[in-house]
Amino acid sequence: MLVHRRKLRIEWGQCDPAGIVFYPQYFIIFDVSTAQLFERTGLAGAAMRAKYGIIGFPLVEAGARYLLPCHFDDAVEIESGVEIWGRSSFTLRHRILKGANEAVVGFEKRIWAAGHPDRGIKPLPVPDEVKAALSDASGKTRLT
């Protein structure tokens, strides 16, 4: 599994009057990490959408457990990877770490999807090369 890691400082605008991260913000953090993980294949988000004729990776399910509060200015690290591959769905795991401790753990179950007339969404099989690139821990399998 290819794991994407990024560092983040918790921002003022991500926090609520209790001084801790307003919880929907963690899902925005997950979403950005997912995008950056996919970009590690060598194809940026817009290019990947154009190449494969998809609108993106809409959510089927998402969830998170909040283990430690994160405060303004906290330095955190996010680790993300695709843990489970289905035919047109896949499940990402995200861990937000404060030092060595897990602050938030979560998942996103998404589908590889084209748009559909009448404003719907049509699941498509995830291309094997995409699965391969995101399954290679070395990050050397690239899309072009």
Place this chain on the structure above:
Amino acid sequence: MLVHRRKLRIEWGQCDPAGIVFYPQYFIIFDVSTAQLFERTGLAGAAMRAKYGIIGFPLVEAGARYLLPCHFDDAVEIESGVEIWGRSSFTLRHRILKGANEAVVGFEKRIWAAGHPDRGIKPLPVPDEVKAALSDASGKTRLT
């Protein structure tokens, strides 16, 4: 169980380039519904925090399943209630409906919490009167 219902039009700024709601926005919708549900007891958010010496209801866990995409301008209804009461924790259920169909179903497990030196959070027992008010489907049990 007291159920809070509210209607919403999906806003432009809640949607992404695929024209559907950016999924973290649903958790913001949940959070607002939770606040409005608690306010149905007769105490607004700031007043409740002041009366009971709490910082709010921080999250322990949250999750959602996305059954139908919601688009810009869609009219939706949100139903919310506390389904499970623990000693200091409680679990809310939220349903977002497009007409008669569920679009999103989700939950928030929260704790009734005071602040704590060193920027932490300290769970407190949920007052019985709060449980009573939110358990009364008629909405007639009031806090003052």
Place this chain on the structure above:
Amino acid sequence: MLVHRRKLRIEWGQCDPAGIVFYPQYFIIFDVSTAQLFERTGLAGAAMRAKYGIIGFPLVEAGARYLLPCHFDDAVEIESGVEIWGRSSFTLRHRILKGANEAVVGFEKRIWAAGHPDRGIKPLPVPDEVKAALSDASGKTRLT
């Protein structure tokens, strides 16, 4: 000038660790008010975009002055209207009131715009009937 008024309670997630509204949130409030003002013509956002072949009303300029801080739970009222019409541009004024006092005053200068190949934006003349509907203080001039 047609003036749209709506009431709002300041939400937990709109506020920052100082307990006051995180200032970009006011522009989200403006944006929603603009959408609701335009909807007062009888055409919802998606229908208006479809009828006139526009992608929306992208911004040329925006600004706000912050006169009084708004806190969690504050009850505010927002007044919005188009104050200046250009050929393809128009300027909205927004006032956020706490009781009788102005808390925030701002403007949005927008254009009536179609999309354009190469991911650009193409200004179009604002239809006279749209100007007429939004200039009628009585709200009786309707689009269909």
Place this chain on the structure above:
Amino acid sequence: MLVHRRKLRIEWGQCDPAGIVFYPQYFIIFDVSTAQLFERTGLAGAAMRAKYGIIGFPLVEAGARYLLPCHFDDAVEIESGVEIWGRSSFTLRHRILKGANEAVVGFEKRIWAAGHPDRGIKPLPVPDEVKAALSDASGKTRLT
């Protein structure tokens, strides 16, 4: 003037159904750049608030002009600095660049402020050493 520069990729969740950045997001970008600029003095946001007894830098006024639309995946650079110093207020300039072209230019007029009973805000004089650090283009004048 100390100028802070940072690079950014436009994220999916920052964009609207027209595929361009939802305009309030630019003010979030400004806010983060301001925080990072101040941190260049050697004091992080929480440490600076603690040292000087301030709640932060609330806004008096803000504005932006939108010259070029930014789309999902666009690489942009943000330049930020304090251009004008008052006694307790100061004005930041922000430029968002796509390559060599300005996409957005904006400003934030803020005050150096303590909290105040009755949930208000009290302006304080900006310490000379803070002005000095943010006026030194070399970035070598540090707070401790």
